[in-house]
Amino acid sequence: MVEYLPCEGAMRLFIVSLWIASKHSSRRLLCLLCVFLVLVGLGGLAFTLWSQREPEKAVVAVVNQDRNPLSRQALDWLTKSGSIQGLEGILELRFFDVGEEPEEKDLYTAVVTIPDGFLESVLNGTNLSPRLEVDISSPLEAMWVESIAQAGARWLTNAQLGVYTVQEKVDYGRGMDPQSYDLLLAGINLTYLRAFLDRLDPLTIQQISASGGLSLPAYYLLASIVLLLYAYGFLFQPTCADLQKFSQVSGKRWMPFFANAVHVYLLNLGLCVLGVLISSHLLELPVESVGTLFGLAFLVGGMILLLTVAFQSYTSCAAACLLSALGMGACGGGFLPLPLMPLVFERIAPFLPFWQGMRLLGQVFGEPGQPLWQPLGMGLLLWTLAAVLWCKRRGALWTIFSGC
Amino acid sequence: MDYFFRVLKAHMVHMFRSAAFWVTTLCFLLLVLVMGIALPQGSQQMSLEVGVLPEGEWGEQVEELLLSEEDFRYRRYHERSTLERDILTGALHCGYLLEEGKVTALVTSASYLRPLIDELIFTAAMEVDAPGIAQKFLQDSLQPADGIPETFRNLSQTEPSMEIEVIERGGAPLERFSQGGLQPLLYAVLVTAFLAASALTELLSPVQHQRALCQLAVLGERRIGTLLGIAGGNLLLNGGILLVAGGLTDLLLQTSIYPWKARWILLGSLAGFSVLLSLGITFFRRFYSVLIALLPLWCFCSVLFSGALIDPARLPYGLGTLRFLSPSWYGLQILQQFL
Numbered sequence: 091m092v093e094y095l096p097c098e099g100a101m102r103l104f105i106v107s108l109w110i111a112s113k114h115s116s117r118r119l120l121c122l123l124c125v126f127l128v129l130v131g132l133g134g135l136a137f138t139l140w141s142q143r144e145p146e147k148a149v150v151a152v153v154n155q156d157r158n159p160l161s162r163q164a165l166d167w168l169t170k171s172g173s174i175q176g177l178e179g180i181l182e183l184r185f186f187d188v189g190e191e192p193e194e195k196d197l198y199t200a201v202v203t204i205p206d207g208f209l210e211s212v213l214n215g216t217n218l219s220p221r222l223e224v225d226i227s228s229p230l231e232a233m234w235v236e237s238i239a240q241a242g243a244r245w246l247t248n249a250q251l252g253v254y255t256v257q258e259k260v261d262y263g264r265g266m267d268p269q270s271y272d273l274l275l276a277g278i279n280l281t282y283l284r285a286f287l288d289r290l291d292p293l294t295i296q297q298i299s300a301s302g303g304l305s306l307p308a309y310y311l312l313a314s315i316v317l318l319l320y321a322y323g324f325l326f327q328p329t330c331a332d333l334q335k336f337s338q339v340s341g342k343r344w345m346p347f348f349a350n351a352v353h354v355y356l357l358n359l360g361l362c363v364l365g366v367l368i369s370s371h372l373l374e375l376p377v378e379s380v381g382t383l384f385g386l387a388f389l390v391g392g393m394i395l396l397l398t399v400a401f402q403s404y405t406s407c408a409a410a411c412l413l414s415a416l417g418m419g420a421c422g423g424g425f426l427p428l429p430l431m432p433l434v435f436e437r438i439a440p441f442l443p444f445w446q447g448m449r450l451l452g453q454v455f456g457e458p459g460q461p462l463w464q465p466l467g468m469g470l471l472l473w474t475l476a477a478v479l480w481c482k483r484r485g486a487l488w489t490i491f492s493g494c
Numbered sequence: 495m496d497y498f499f500r501v502l503k504a505h506m507v508h509m510f511r512s513a514a515f516w517v518t519t520l521c522f523l524l525l526v527l528v529m530g531i532a533l534p535q536g537s538q539q540m541s542l543e544v545g546v547l548p549e550g551e552w553g554e555q556v557e558e559l560l561l562s563e564e565d566f567r568y569r570r571y572h573e574r575s576t577l578e579r580d581i582l583t584g585a586l587h588c589g590y591l592l593e594e595g596k597v598t599a600l601v602t603s604a605s606y607l608r609p610l611i612d613e614l615i616f617t618a619a620m621e622v623d624a625p626g627i628a629q630k631f632l633q634d635s636l637q638p639a640d641g642i643p644e645t646f647r648n649l650s651q652t653e654p655s656m657e658i659e660v661i662e663r664g665g666a667p668l669e670r671f672s673q674g675g676l677q678p679l680l681y682a683v684l685v686t687a688f689l690a691a692s693a694l695t696e697l698l699s700p701v702q703h704q705r706a707l708c709q710l711a712v713l714g715e716r717r718i719g720t721l722l723g724i725a726g727g728n729l730l731l732n733g734g735i736l737l738v739a740g741g742l743t744d745l746l747l748q749t750s751i752y753p754w755k756a757r758w759i760l761l762g763s764l765a766g767f768s769v770l771l772s773l774g775i776t777f778f779r780r781f782y783s784v785l786i787a788l789l790p791l792w793c794f795c796s797v798l799f800s801g802a803l804i805d806p807a808r809l810p811y812g813l814g815t816l817r818f819l820s821p822s823w824y825g826l827q828i829l830q831q832f833l
Binding site (some may be wrong): 121127139167177195196219220236241244247254274282289293294298301325404405408420427431432435 | 524528529565579582607610645646649656658659687773783788790796
C-alpha cells in the first residue's frame with residue numbers, strides 16, 4: 091500500500107536516501123578509480139614502447155673512383171644541399187674516396203661504386219654504369235636502395251634526353267653564335283637541375299588516422315574511460331538492491347528510485363569529470379565543451395541503472411555489466427577503431443551506448459560529434475526502462491540468474 | 495569408477511541447465527566471431543602496395559608509367575574513400591592523389607617508406623614532364639619548339655640511357671617481415687576471453703550446487719572422486735567450446751601463420767588450464783566481489799603482457815616479469831614453438 095507523505099517528509103526521505111546511497115557507492119567507486127589509474131599507467135608505458143620502434147635503416151657505402159675533382163664536389167653538394175634529406179630516415183650513406191674501400195662489405199646493405207670517368211661520360215652522353223652490389227639477405231632494404239638508384243638513373247636519363255632534344259631543335263648550334271649556344275645549353279641544364287631540386291614542391295602530405303582527429307593513445311584512453319564506466323556499473327548494484335528492498339518494505343516507490351537515480355547520475359558525472367581532467371592533463375588536450383559531460387553521465391547512468399535494477403544479484407549484475415561492456419566495446423570501436431573494421435560494424439555502432447558515449451567524450455575535446463538527440467534519446471529510453479523495471483519490483487532478466 | 499562417471503554426468507547436466515554457462519559460452523563464441531570478422535586480414539605487418547588515384551590526363555599518364563614498374567606494386571583507385579580505407583587497414587602502405595601541379599600523399603604514422611615512394615612517384619612525373627620542360631625552355635628562349643614530344647621519344651630510343659649494374663650477394667634471403675600482423679593479438683585475446691568466461695561461469699554457478707557437491711564429497715568420503723568428476727565434466731565442456739571456437743577461427747582466418755598442430759595444442763592446453771582455474775575459483779569463491787572487480791584489469795594485463803602488442807621484457811621498473819603471470823604469454827609461446 092502506497093502512503094503519500096507531505097512534501098517535506100518526501101524531500102527529507104529523498105535527501106537522506108541520496109546521501110546514504112552516495113556514501114556507500116562512492117567507497118566502492120574508489121576501486122574503479124584505482125583500476126583506471128593502473129590501466130592508464132600501463133597503457134601509457136605500452137604506447138611509449140610502441141612509438142620507440144624504429145624501422146631499420148639501409149646502410150649504403152658510396153665508393154667514388156672517379157678521379158675528376160668535380161665528381162667529388164657534385165657528391166658533396168648532392169648530400170649537403172638537402173635534396174635527398176627526406177631519405178635520411180631510411181638510408182644512411184657513407185662515402186669512400188678514390189683509393190678507399192669499405193672495410194667489410196657485409197656490414198653494408200649495398201655498395202655503390204662510381205667508376206672512373208663517370209662524370210665525363212654523363213656530360214658526353216656515353217653514360218658509364220655505376221655498379222650496385224646489394225645484400226639480398228636483407229631483401230627489403232636491398233629493394234629500397236635499388237629503387238632509389240634506378241630512380242636516380244631515370245632522372246639523369248630524362249634530363250639528358252631533354253638537353254639532347256634542345257640541341258637537336260637548335261640544330262646543335264649551327265647558325266648560332268657559339269656563346270649564345272653555350273648559354274642555351276647551360277640554361278637548359280640549369281632548368282633540369284632546377285626541376286630536380288624543386289621536384290617535391292607539388293607534394294602535399296596528408297596524414298589520415300583511423301582514430302579521427304585524436305591520436306591513437308588519446309583514442310584508446312577515451313575508449314577505456316567509457317568502457318570502464320560501463321563495465322564497473324555493477325559497483326552501484328548493492329546500493330541499488332538495498333534501496334529496492336527499502337522501497338518494498340516501506341511502500342515508498344518513487345523517492346528511493348529518484349534517490350537511486352540521482353546518486354548514480356551524480357557519481358557518474360563526477361567520474362566523467364575526473365576522467366576528463368586526467369585525460370586533458372596526460373594528453374595535453376584542451377577541453378572545449380563541458381556541457382556534453384552532462385549528456386555522457388546521463389547516458390552512462392541510464393545503462394548502469396537499468397542493469398542494476400534488472401539484476402538482483404551482485405555477481406549476475408557484474409557479469410551483465412562486464413559482458414555488455416566488452417560486447418559493445420568489441421562492436422563499437424573500443425578495441426579497434428571503426429574505420430579498420432568491416433562496414434557492417436559502422437552501421438551497428440550508432441545503436442550502442444558505448445559508441446554514443448565515446449562520441450560524446452570526444453566532443454568534450456573538440457572532436458566533431460553527432461546530433462545530441464541521439465545519445466539523449468538513448469539515455470531517456472534507458473532511464474525509462476529502468477523506472478518501469480523498478481516499478482515492477484523485479485526485473486525481467488534477474489529471474490534467469492535467480493539461483494545465484 | 496562408477497562414482498566418477500555419475501558425478502561427471504550430474505555436473506554436466508547441471509551445466510547444460512545453467513543459464514550462466516550458456517550466456518558466457520555464447521558471449522565468448524560471439525567475441526571469437528566478431529574478432530575473426532573484424533580482424534584486418536593480411537600476413538604481413540607492412541604492405542608494399544601503393545594506391546594511386548589519378549585526376550586528369552597528367553595523372554593518367556603518370557599512373558600508366560607507375561603500373562608498368564616492378565619494384566613497388568601500384569593499385570589504381572577510383573574513389574578516395576576506398577583508397578583511405580585500404581591505407582588505414584594496412585592493405586596499402588600509402589596512397590597518392592595525382593593531379594597536375596598538385597600531388598597529395600595520404601599517409602598514416604606507419605608509412606615510413608613515404609619519402610622513398612615520393613621519389614618514385616616524382617621520377618615517373620618527371621618522365622611525363624621532361625618534354626614539356628624542354629618545350630617551355632625553347633619557347634621562352636624564342637627558339638623553334640614544334641614537335642618536341644616526338645623528338646624526345648625518338649631520342650629516348652636511340653640514345654644510351656643511364657643503367658645501373660646490379661650485383662646480388664649474400665645467402666638466401668631471410669624473412670625480415672614481421673609475421674602474422676594481428677593474429678598473435680587475436681590468440682592472446684581468445685585465451686584471455688576464454689579464461690575470463692570460465693571464471694565468470696564458475697562465479698555465477700549457484701552456491702547451493704557447490705555445497706551439495708561438497709557434502710557429497712565429505713559424507714561419501716570420496717573427495718578425490720568428486721573433484722575428478724567435476725574436473726572431467728569441465729574438461730569435456732570446455733574442450734567442446736574450444737573445438738567450436740577453433741573451428742570458427744579456422745573458417746574466418748584466410749591464412750593462419752600458425753600451423754594447425756600449434757593451434758590445437760594451444761586449445762587443448764587451454765581446456766586443461768581452465769579446469770584448474772575453475773577449481774581454484776571454487777576454493778576462493780568467498781572473495782567473489784574482489785575477483786569480479788579485478789577481472790577487467792586482469793584481462794587487460796593478460797593481453798598487454800602477452801607480447802602480441804609490445805615486448806613486455808622492455809617494460810621498465812621490472813614490470814616485464816609480470817608476463818609470467820599472463821596466460822596469453824604462455825599461449826603465444828606455445829604457438830611460436832611451432833614457427
